[in-house]
Amino acid sequence: xxxxxxxxxxxxxxxxxxxxxxxxxxxxxxxxxxxxxxxxxxxxxxxxxxxxxxxxxxxxxxxxxxxxxxxxxxxxxxxxxxxxxxxxxxxxxxxxxxxxxxxxxxxxxxxxxxxxxxxxxxxxxxxxxxxxxxxxxxxxxxxxxxxxxxxxxxxxxxxxxxxxxxxxxxxxxxxxxxxxxxxxxxxxxxxxxxxxxxxxxxxxxxxxxxxxxxxxxxxxxxxxxxxxxxxxxxxxxxxxxxxxxxxxxxxxxxxxxxxxxxxxxxxxxxxxxxxxxxxxxxxxxxxxxxxxxxxxxxxxxxxxxxxxxxxxxxxxxxxxxxxxxxxxxxxxxxxxxxxxxxxxxxxxxxxxxxxxxxxxxxxxxxxxxxxxxxxxxxxxxxxxxxxxxxxxxxxxxxxxxxxxxxxxxxxxxxxxxxxxxxxxxxxxxxxxxxxxxxxxxxxxxxxxxxxxxxxxxxxxxxxxxxxxxxxxxxxxxxxxxxxxxxxxxxxxxxxxxxxxxxxxxxxxxxxxxxxxxxxxxxxxxxxxxxxxxxxxxxxxxxxxxxxxxxxxxxxxxxxxxxxxxxxxxxxxxxxxxxxxxxxxxxxxxxxxxxxxxxxxxxxxxxxxxxxxxxxxxxx
Amino acid sequence: xxxxxxxxxxxxxxxxxxxxxxxxxxxxxxxxxxxxxxxxxxxxxxxxxxxxxxxxxxxxxxxxxxxxxxxxxxxxxxxxxxxxxxxxxxxxxxxxxxxxxxxxxxxxxxxxxxxxxxxxxxxxxxxxxxxxxxxxxxxxxxxxxxxxxxxxxxxxxxxxxxxxxxxxxxxxxxxxxxxxxxxxxxxxxxxxxxxxxxxxxxxxxxxxxxxxxxxxxxxx
Numbered sequence: 135x136x137x138x139x140x141x142x143x144x145x146x147x148x149x150x151x152x153x154x155x156x157x158x159x160x161x162x163x164x165x166x167x168x169x170x171x172x173x174x175x176x177x178x179x180x181x182x183x184x185x186x187x188x189x190x191x192x193x194x195x196x197x198x199x200x201x202x203x204x205x206x207x208x209x210x211x212x213x214x215x216x217x218x219x220x221x222x223x224x225x226x227x228x229x230x231x232x233x234x235x236x237x238x239x240x241x242x243x244x245x246x247x248x249x250x251x252x253x254x255x256x257x258x259x260x261x262x263x264x265x266x267x268x269x270x271x272x273x274x275x276x277x278x279x280x281x282x283x284x285x286x287x288x289x290x291x292x293x294x295x296x297x298x299x300x301x302x303x304x305x306x307x308x309x310x311x312x313x314x315x316x317x318x319x320x321x322x323x324x325x326x327x328x329x330x331x332x333x334x335x336x337x338x339x340x341x342x343x344x345x346x347x348x349x350x351x352x353x354x355x356x357x358x359x360x361x362x363x364x365x366x367x368x369x370x371x372x373x374x375x376x377x378x379x380x381x382x383x384x385x386x387x388x389x390x391x392x393x394x395x396x397x398x399x400x401x402x403x404x405x406x407x408x409x410x411x412x413x414x415x416x417x418x419x420x421x422x423x424x425x426x427x428x429x430x431x432x433x434x435x436x437x438x439x440x441x442x443x444x445x446x447x448x449x450x451x452x453x454x455x456x457x458x459x460x461x462x463x464x465x466x467x468x469x470x471x472x473x474x475x476x477x478x479x480x481x482x483x484x485x486x487x488x489x490x491x492x493x494x495x496x497x498x499x500x501x502x503x504x505x506x507x508x509x510x511x512x513x514x515x516x517x518x519x520x521x522x523x524x525x526x527x528x529x530x531x532x533x534x535x536x537x538x539x540x541x542x543x544x545x546x547x548x549x550x551x552x553x554x555x556x557x558x559x560x561x562x563x564x565x566x567x568x569x570x571x572x573x574x575x576x577x578x579x580x581x582x583x584x585x586x587x588x589x590x591x592x593x594x595x596x597x598x599x600x601x602x603x604x605x606x607x608x609x610x611x612x613x614x615x616x617x618x619x620x621x622x623x624x625x626x627x628x629x630x631x632x633x634x635x636x637x638x639x640x641x642x643x644x645x646x647x648x649x650x651x652x653x654x655x656x657x658x659x660x661x662x663x664x665x666x667x668x669x670x671x672x673x674x675x676x677x678x679x680x681x682x683x684x685x686x687x688x689x690x691x692x693x694x695x696x697x698x699x700x701x702x703x704x705x706x707x708x709x710x711x712x713x714x715x716x717x718x719x720x721x722x723x724x725x726x727x728x729x730x731x732x733x734x735x736x737x738x739x740x741x742x743x744x745x746x747x748x749x750x751x752x753x
Numbered sequence: 754x755x756x757x758x759x760x761x762x763x764x765x766x767x768x769x770x771x772x773x774x775x776x777x778x779x780x781x782x783x784x785x786x787x788x789x790x791x792x793x794x795x796x797x798x799x800x801x802x803x804x805x806x807x808x809x810x811x812x813x814x815x816x817x818x819x820x821x822x823x824x825x826x827x828x829x830x831x832x833x834x835x836x837x838x839x840x841x842x843x844x845x846x847x848x849x850x851x852x853x854x855x856x857x858x859x860x861x862x863x864x865x866x867x868x869x870x871x872x873x874x875x876x877x878x879x880x881x882x883x884x885x886x887x888x889x890x891x892x893x894x895x896x897x898x899x900x901x902x903x904x905x906x907x908x909x910x911x912x913x914x915x916x917x918x919x920x921x922x923x924x925x926x927x928x929x930x931x932x933x934x935x936x937x938x939x940x941x942x943x944x945x946x947x948x949x950x951x952x953x954x955x956x957x958x959x960x961x962x963x964x965x966x967x968x969x970x971x972x973x
Contacts, residue, residue: 495778495854496777496778499777499778499799500778500799502796503796503797503799504798539827539829540777540799540801540825540827540829540830541801544798544801574829577832578829578830578832578833581833612802612803612833615801615802615833616801616802619801619802620801624798624801671805671820674803674805675805678804
């Protein structure tokens, strides 16, 4: 107890935020970099605040990285001397805090990197600069939490409309999806919120999302009181169980999933098929069909050289032979221009450019330890290592903000190995990075989101397993980190990696299909994990040790089966629809969408359509 | 509580959690692999995420199981590795003797560890500083042994050692020193009667070899 933040729920946090201006009280913090939070104080009438804390505070670590804090593996063994005293209250970090109710308007400027808050009285309450990326996500959150309208004269200025009873209004808005609780529900809600409080707040938010799932499953048949009771029960037992090891099996009666069907893998896309699908100008005729064939069977190894350039958005799918020739010339020049930029850097420039030097040093180190067992990269002074190095260095110049992050050399290696051409490999690597660059976010937000999404989907398919993981400190899914960061590159043989990647690049049958691949593997390992009663460390070890033991075709069959189960499930939640990019219930496609997707049957998604018509041809 | 039992190997040995920290490429994984399986692969992959290995070690007739945690060194992955610091018994601060920059970063690593490991203030934590790659040619060395010792003195760290995971020099010794160092601090904490009851029961009898342990621990 005691720390202000411990009593509240953190809705959002972003590090690398500089305080640009603020009221006089905070003058000592001006220009410091820190972390910006949106917090919610449940025990004081749902007061939401924007809070900012400078970085160089060494008093208490509890605030940061709470999502991961569950992984406390060996119980804490405190060693302390009797003379040690509780930290002096005056040394506690001061937080800049703005109550949401006091925000009259806010403005986004400077390429969405600057957020200014106005309180309507003094000119500016405070102003923040986002050093790592933009504040789009924060903006969307604030617009969700506050009722706003864009100012007519400045569309980047948002004016906040405070209702008569702003707290209730906000509450209703944010819990709108839980509307079965309306009318009689506020007291119960606060009881629930209070229970959450007894847990470190990092899990609270996650729980909310699960609560939503739970409620969504069948709102019509369930008795509301039962729901509430069960929710409370869950919120207490499921999380308290790490302390008291109750033998509760608190899984609600979940509606059954449709039967799992087998979708046998198809044959790889062959050169002949590929040629037949091009017209006389070298333009592909039926892109949807090609993508589907790739999804179902991959690409024949001798054709990869060509097809990967499309899959990785180097060549546009609808380009002609002539257009591609022109593109190649342009991309060639563009590449060498960027390469010259770092090649020409003088020693002095480099000495004065620590960010560059840091990236360069790490690339040097990592190139030397990437796939060195392959002939293509083996041996000292292998020229292919130089190519790997040059491409990664050029990528640093291409995207300096992202720079080089460990894992990228793993992603580039198979591409270069296949294409054996520096320029082509670079642009294909760029295409791959565009697909998954959120894996390398500076605050790892993209990875955290994926792990959370994986948890959500796994909970839908295997609630028993998720319940087990939650009880064994593994609900954060951290043990899947390596899988997701480099798309199984470390777990599979080179050939299997190429097959899996091209299937995933096809973008079918839904967004984030790689998460279903994870679910398929975890489902296979469920028995081993649970029967051995593995805890956090053993789960991590078991998953790390799957390296080299995964059967890609079988996993893909399973993952596709899971996709159809999810899609056809009656109790499918919007949460999962969003993750997989499936149309939301009750949303009508806009007229443009209807036309572009399929003029005939707007209810059917393109995958389904092509799948149905093509099934007989491709297997 | 139940989960804690699971974490522990079935043997009755005392389990010590060891965290190896340091810049990317200083040889953290190589040190671990040399110690645990006596293998060395210069070209092995850099670590993604977190890995750990268990290994028993005998000190003064007692067997300890070391659970050694190896993490990704790049700054970017900070939020993913720091949760693993909690509950550590020993921290190995690692640099490469041919990389001055990695040596300078020891301060950062130490601070990061203390910040996230939840170590009580004013507590002497068993750090050990490791200068890896002692096999490099003399002209490639960028950090001298004196510099290492000076830094350790300034930071009140009593254990430091130069190792080579490549030619297996001093690797066993490094881990043994770390455990001895831990034992000494544990004894001292015990004397101060602030040991929590759920801590390991290795020193119920007060040991006589209580040294003033802060400076110069190399008396083993």
